[in-house]
Amino acid sequence: MANSLGRHVLAEIYxxxxxxxxxxxxxxxxxxxxxxxxxxxxxxxxxxxxSPQGVSGVVVISESHLAIHTWPExxxxxxxxxxxxxxxxxxxACNYLTDHFEAGHMTATEMKRGIVDESKEAVNL
Amino acid sequence: MANSLGRHVLAEIYxxxxxxxxxxxxxxxxxxxxxxxxxxxxxxxxxxxxSPQGVSGVVVISESHLAIHTWPExxxxxxxxxxxxxxxxxxxACNYLTDHFEAGHMTATEMKRGIVDESKEAVNL
Numbered sequence: 001m002a003n004s005l006g007r008h009v010l011a012e013i014y015x016x017x018x019x020x021x022x023x024x025x026x027x028x029x030x031x032x033x034x035x036x037x038x039x040x041x042x043x044x045x046x047x048x049x050x051s052p053q054g055v056s057g058v059v060v061i062s063e064s065h066l067a068i069h070t071w072p073e074x075x076x077x078x079x080x081x082x083x084x085x086x087x088x089x090x091x092x093a094c095n096y097l098t099d100h101f102e103a104g105h106m107t108a109t110e111m112k113r114g115i116v117d118e119s120k121e122a123v124n125l
Numbered sequence: 126m127a128n129s130l131g132r133h134v135l136a137e138i139y140x141x142x143x144x145x146x147x148x149x150x151x152x153x154x155x156x157x158x159x160x161x162x163x164x165x166x167x168x169x170x171x172x173x174x175x176s177p178q179g180v181s182g183v184v185v186i187s188e189s190h191l192a193i194h195t196w197p198e199x200x201x202x203x204x205x206x207x208x209x210x211x212x213x214x215x216x217x218a219c220n221y222l223t224d225h226f227e228a229g230h231m232t233a234t235e236m237k238r239g240i241v242d243e244s245k246e247a248v249n250l
Binding site: 005006008010012043044046048050056057058060062064065067069071074076078080082084109111113114115116 | 130133137168169173175181183187189190194196205207234240241
C-alpha cells in the first residue's frame with residue numbers, strides 16, 4: 001500500500017499590502033508565527049531583502065519548511081509549506097499568512113511528496 | 126495576456142546513496158553546486174542535520190530558492206527548485222542532484238507560480 005511522506009502546499013496569495021510584503025522584518029515575523037500557528041518546531045530562519053523591493057526567505061522546521069517570495073509591487077506572495085507527520089497542518093500556515101498580509105485572494109494546491117510503498121520490496125526503488 | 130512570475134519544480138528523487146543523503150556537508154555542497162549549475166546567484170545557505178538521520182536545507186538564490194529534505198533510510202530526497210527569470214533553468218539543478226545522489230529514479234512536476242495578468246487592471250486581483 002502506498003503512502004506519502006509529506007504534504008506540500010503551494011499558495012498564491014494576491015492583493016496583499018505593499019508595505020507588509022516589502023518589509024523583511026514583518027515578513028520574517030509572520031512566517032515564523034505561521035509555522036508556530038501550524039504546530040511546527042522552528043529550526044532555522046533565513047530572510048533576504050531585495051533592492052528595490054521584494055523579500056525572500058525560508059523557515060526550516062523539524063517537519064520540513066516554509067518558503068516565501070514576495071513581489072510587493074504586484075501585491076503578490078508565492079508561499080510554499082512542506083510538512084511531514086500528522087501534527088502539523090500546512091493549510092493553517094497558509095491561512096494565517098493570507099489573513100496577516102490582508103490579502104484579497106488566495107489559491108493553493110496540495111501536492112503529495114515522497115510516495116513510498118509500504119512493502120519492504122519497494123523501499124529501494 | 127497572462128504570464129507566470131516563476132517556475133517551481135517539485136522533484137522526487139529515489140534510490141539515492143544513504144551515505145550522501147545523511148551527510149549534511151555533502152548535501153549542502155551539492156545543493157549549492159546545483160544552484161550554480163542552474164545559473165543562479167547564491168544569497169543564503171542554511172542546512173540542518175536531524176537525529177538519527179536526515180538532512181533539511183535551503184539555498185536562497187537571487188532567483189528564488191532550492192530546498193531539500195532527505196530520508197536516507199528510504200534512499201529518498203524531496204527537492205524543490207523555484208526560479209524566476211529566464212536565465213536560470215530549475216531542471217538543470219534537479220538533474221545535477223539526481224546524478225550526484227547516484228539516484229535510481231527521479232520524477233518531477235513543474236508548477237507555474239504567480240499567474241499575473243499583464244494588463245494593468247488585473248495587477249491588483
